[in-house]
Every structure is written in structure tokens, then in C-alpha cells.
Amino acid sequence: MSLIAPQPGIMDIALYQGGAAHVDGVANVIKLSSNENPLGPSPKAVEAVRNSAAGIHRYPNTDHAPLRAAIGEMTGLNPEQIICGAGSDEIISFLCQAYAGPGDEVLHTEHGFAMYRISALAAGATPVEVRERDRITDVDALLAGCTERTKLVFVANPNNPTGTMICAAEIARLADGLPQQALLVLDGAYAEFVDGYDGGAALIAERDNVVMTRTFSKLYGLGGLRVGWGYGPQPIIDVLNRVRGPFNLSTTALLAAEAAIRDTDYVEHCRAQNSRWRAWLAKALAELGVPSDTSCANFILARFASQTEAEACDAYLQTQGLIVRRVAGYNLPNALRITVGDEIACRRVAAAVAAFKGGTA
Ligand code: PMP
Numbered sequence: 103m104s105l106i107a108p109q110p111g112i113m114d115i116a117l118y119q120g121g122a123a124h125v126d127g128v129a130n131v132i133k134l135s136s137n138e139n140p141l142g143p144s145p146k147a148v149e150a151v152r153n154s155a156a157g158i159h160r161y162p163n164t165d166h167a168p169l170r171a172a173i174g175e176m177t178g179l180n181p182e183q184i185i186c187g188a189g190s191d192e193i194i195s196f197l198c199q200a201y202a203g204p205g206d207e208v209l210h211t212e213h214g215f216a217m218y219r220i221s222a223l224a225a226g227a228t229p230v231e232v233r234e235r236d237r238i239t240d241v242d243a244l245l246a247g248c249t250e251r252t253k254l255v256f257v258a259n260p261n262n263p264t265g266t267m268i269c270a271a272e273i274a275r276l277a278d279g280l281p282q283q284a285l286l287v288l289d290g291a292y293a294e295f296v297d298g299y300d301g302g303a304a305l306i307a308e309r310d311n312v313v314m315t316r317t318f319s320k321l322y323g324l325g326g327l328r329v330g331w332g333y334g335p336q337p338i339i340d341v342l343n344r345v346r347g348p349f350n351l352s353t354t355a356l357l358a359a360e361a362a363i364r365d366t367d368y369v370e371h372c373r374a375q376n377s378r379w380r381a382w383l384a385k386a387l388a389e390l391g392v393p394s395d396t397s398c399a400n401f402i403l404a405r406f407a408s409q410t411e412a413e414a415c416d417a418y419l420q421t422q423g424l425i426v427r428r429v430a431g432y433n434l435p436n437a438l439r440i441t442v443g444d445e446i447a448c449r450r451v452a453a454a455v456a457a458f459k460g461g462t463a
Pocket residue numbers: 136137188189190191192215258261262289291292316317318319325328329330
């Protein structure tokens with residue numbers, strides 16, 4: 103059998119690893135490897151999922167107007183400048199499909215989210231990795247990394263997997279310094295965890311070269327339903343809508359997302375819990391000799407003395423039913439990314455790291 107070759111670049115995409123939720127032979131496993139909401143979805147979103155069942159023989163709404171209106175109402179943004187996708191992953195993919203192709207470059211930071219590279223390669227473009235400074239996005243390095251072929255610059259703020267973020271003035275400096283043909287994509291998957299941060303909305307109001315992406319998978323607890331959105335200048339949203347499949351979001355997902363974003367009490371509760379237990383966990387691990395940078399998201403990047411120690415701790419945590427994320431693939435071999443769980447999860451992580459460090463492991 104002769105195999106038909108895929109488009110150039112496709113075989114450079116590494117298959118995605120991760121997401122396991124169990125450890126063979128271990129009970130009471132807690133998954134802390136995908137930055138999900140440990141408190142689960144809003145009960146109102148669950149009710150919306152149930153209520154959606156009777157209508158699933160119909161195709162879903164195609165323009166997502168009710169969800170865009172709800173997002174607009176809750177954020178103050180113009181619904182006409184919003185596009186919804188199957189996770190923000192899909193918005194990232196639309197951006198690459200629409201704006202980058204063979205010969206074009208897509209910049210992302212050294213420890214940037216894996217989808218930037220995957221989507222750039224899938225579009226036939228060339229991903230270009232730019233170094234960070236001490237695990238923090240380096241605007242000067244990004245500006246220096248731009249060429250006349252740069253079409254997209256992806257910056258997650260806060261960044262995954264480092265948890266760090268840069269200030270609005272730095273982002274503005276980046277947007278203003280980009281070459282004319284390049285679009286800045288501010289990935290705000292974790293923006294909701296930062297008090298008072300608009301994800302870049304104010305910046306977009308004054309510029310035509312910035313887009314932001316957001317998600318319902320993190321604070322809103324809907325990772326399994328795949329809902330994300332993008333916001334930007336209307337002409338760019340119009341472009342993205344042309345590559346969007348007409349039925350890219352299911353009825354169930356649309357209704358659940360609308361209920362989730364409207365449930366402000368629950369959202370506030372989740373946000374407060376995250377802040378509280380993130381600080382607690384970071385302090386507890388630091389006291390055990392495992393420091394992390396100040397995280398602005400719902401995870402911490404715990405740094406060990408060596409790759410060997412990080413791997414050994416990961417293996418030990420698994421025996422204790424705690425699944426965290428190795429980030430060696432992000433060029434962070436000494437680190438483990440740990441989602442901030444609920445109180446029980448955080449206490450279990452701290453106790454297990456203490457046992458590991460104390461040699462009782
Ligand atoms: N951006 C960043 C920085 C992320 O960490 C993630 C999920 N891990 C995403 C985007 C994609 O999230 P989703 O597709 O679930 O919206």
C-alpha cells in the first residue's frame with residue numbers, strides 16, 4: 103500500500119500527550135494536571151445541560167447570538183466583536199488558518215502553550231520560539247524576533263505553564279512595536295483569575311492589531327464541553343467567522359456556557375477559593391524547598407533542584423493518587439505544574455511532597 107503524504111509540516115506535530123485521570127491500582131486519585139476547576143461546573147450549567155437534552159435532534163444555533171449576548175452583558179464587550187469556538191483551541195486554530203500559511207512565521211514564547219506550534223504547523227506556517235527572561239514573557243525578545251514574515255504573535259497572559267504575567271503597559275508596547283503585517287494574540291485562558299484584568303479588551307479598543315482569546319474551560323469549569331471565545335476588531339472577527347464551521351459548538355455547550363457565565367456568585371466563589379488555596383499551596387511547597395514563581399493563574403509551577411528530583415517526585419505523587427503535569431516538553435525539565443485543587447487536594451499535595459522531601463517516600 104502506498105501512503106499519501108500529508109502537507110509539509112504536519113509530521114512535525116507531536117501527538118498530544120496527557121489528560122490521564124487514573125493511576126493503575128491507586129484509589130482516590132485527584133487529577134491536577136489540566137488546570138480544571140476543582141469545584142466543578144456551576145450547578146446552573148449542569149441544569150442547562152440536562153434541559154438541553156430534549157432539543158439535541160436539532161442542529162445548534164449557528165451564530166451563537168445568545169451566548170455572545172451573555173458574554174457581552176457580563177463583560178461589557180460588544181457581542182459583534184465576539185466569536186465562539188470549540189474551546190479557545192479552536193480560535194487559535196482559526197487565527198492560524200486565516201492569517202498564516204506557508205512561508206509565514208508564527209511567534210510564541212519559549213514556554214508558551216503547545217497549541218500555538220500545533221496550529222501554526224497545521225496551517226503550513228513556521229512556528230518560531232522566542233526566549234523568555236526568567237520564565238517571564240520578554241517583550242524586547244519578541245520584538246527582536248519579528249521579521250517581515252511574522253504574521254501572528256501569541257502571548258498567553260497569564261502564561262501557561264509558568265503562571266507569570268506581564269503588565270498592560272508591556273503588552274501595549276508589544277502591540278505598538280509589531281511590524282505592520284503582524285497580529286498580536288493575547289491568550290487570556292487564565293485572565294479571569296487575575297483581579298481587575300480585562301484580558302486585553304481595553305487595548306483592543308484602541309488598536310486594530312490585537313485579538314484576545316478566552317475560555318470556559320478554566321474558571322467556568324466546562325473543559326469537557328469545549329467552549330471558548332475570541333474578541334477583536336470587527337473586521338478580524340468577520341475573517342475568523344469565514345473559516346469557522348457553521349455548527350462548531352453543540353447546543354448543550356452553548357446553553358451551559360451561557361448559564362455558567364451568568365452565575366456570578368458561583369464564579370466569584372471559585373475565584374476566591376483559587377486565590378486562597380493557590381497562596382497556601384505555594385507557601386507550603388516553598389517551605390519544603392520547592393519554590394515557584396508568583397502565579398496569576400490556577401496552577402503553580404513547582405521547581406525542583408534537578409530533572410531527576412522532579413521526575414522522582416512526580417512518580418511518588420502518582421503512587422499517592424496525585425496526577426500533576428510534567429513540563430519537560432515545555433523545556434522546563436526541573437518543574438512540575440500543579441493545578442490548584444480544593445482544600446483536600448492542596449493538603450494532600452503538600453503532605454505528599456513533604457513525605458517525598460523527608461525521605462519517607
Ligand atoms: N490557552 C492556554 C494558555 C491554555 O492553557 C489552554 C488550555 N490548557 C488553552 C488556551 C485552551 O483551552 P480550551 O481549548 O480548553 O479553551
